[in-house]
Amino acid sequence: MNALSYKAQRKLILISFLSIPLALLCLFTYYPAVKLIYLSFTDWNGISKSSEWLGLSNYKEIFTNSDLFGVFIHQIPYVIIGVIQNIIAIVFAVILNSKLRGRNVFRVMLFLPFIMNAVAVAFMFQYVFDTTNGSLNSLLGMIGLSSLQQSWLGDMSLVNFSLASIGFWRFMGYNMVIYLGAMQSIPGDMYEAAKIDGSNRFQTLWYLTIPNLTKIIQLNMFLTLSGALAVFDLPFVLTKGGPAGASETFLLKTIETAFQFNNYGLASAMSVVLLLFTVLILGIQNAVINRKGE
Template sequence: MGNSYNRQRILILITFLFIPLGLLGLFTYYPAVRLLYLSFTDWDGISKTVNFLGLDNYKEVFTNPDLFGVFIHQIPYVLGGVLQNIVAILFAVILNSRIKGRNLFRVLLFVPYIMNGVAVAFMFQYVFDTNNGSLNALLGMAGLSSLQHSWLGDTSLVNFSLASVSFWRYMGYTMIIYLGALQSIPGDMYEAATIDGANRFQSLWYLTLPSLTQVIQLNMFLTLSGALAVFDLPFVLTKGGPVGSSETFLLKTTETAFTFNNYGLASAMSIVLLILTVVILLVQNVALKRRGDA
């Protein structure tokens, strides 16, 4: 009787494990292995014949400035992401205090994140419009006509304009994460710091920020990986223009696959993006760990 029960129990456990593991392998690991394999080929997405190219696709990614060089267009997103985290921490500290209407301000800052990304892009299309845009209209009303620009048509400004949209959309989400972390810090620590004569800045620098090290690490990873994988804003607002100045690596990868039917090269670009994300994560972990230990 006991042996039969144990066999049934083991069979049930194996059955319940097999289904999620099978789905995980089918929809995660198999596509990943397939992607890695295709990155060494010249598959065009249609033909059944596949030629093995070795590392030629990877060499093309790193040596062709039209491919790897587009990462320079994503520097404004990285800078905006770092600034986004700084501002989010400041807002989290302010809204963690006992001020009137703090819940309303939290909601107002978080609302942009829950908005649809395409809807946000179309909304800012009217903000940045050269002739009828609200931004240029506001500058004109303020007597700052000299600052009016073609925000999405100027090659030197387009990426900063797009990065500002990302800043506006994700700052509230980042703030909420920091706010939750702040509320987990015991209040006794701040009371002890106040008794010892610490002012607000010293409490922030020597108490709050070290306590947020792991959360900062998480948010910076999300920010930097998001900056590397920007797609929706330039795709909707500029299509990579003007003159390819707002193309991102992911946008270039999509174009390589679906426009030029070079799925092998696009697969290699995807693997490179994954490797860069892992490298940035490792470097960030080391840097923030040293800061936390200090």
């Protein structure tokens, strides 16, 4: 009887401890997600209590309207720069994983941009990219490369690469630290065995280090690609989507659709599409990286 009473008390305590976080999870995660999916099939304007059921009309509007779906092309530079960022992060991790004098100082210097506030970083680079008094154009003029001076945030062909380069500067050190931690977990006797077998530095990197980093590369690439799909803060602060909408991103367009045009139904559908795209890219990436790992 005492054993049953103890089991009952134990079960009651477990249920009590689990019920609160589960209730909060359902209230703030699952319910909004279900509500978002429901609203994506309606024309709700964010004010009225009722809404008209539209079926797949919102999704049809997204995929047929180039002003909505077409802005994804603006995010290609973020993907390109993000991939380069991960490659450079691995290179720096390899260098700083060696017995380099002052390597801890370099690690801190490269990681510092990540802890800076995103809005502060955006305003800082607003000065860097300023056409007239910007430090980048001034530097190019000082070293005799005046022909390369540009309107970095005013040129439609350059603006997204300029914005993506800010993300490169900010997140490269963070990715480097992740790769560095993964490298330090690789047993040292594996490197010793490779050295005995006559492996040079490049062969060691390609056939030993990179395969052991497969899961970390997979994680960082997911964060990079999902971040490239959900870019918002940099174009919002620096360009407001300009010039002439050249730096608008899908998330920026989604927020504009919801809060400026009060079309919460279409904005909800756009959010669902963004989520599905993220899941699709994650699946493709996992398939490619896992195949490479095998």
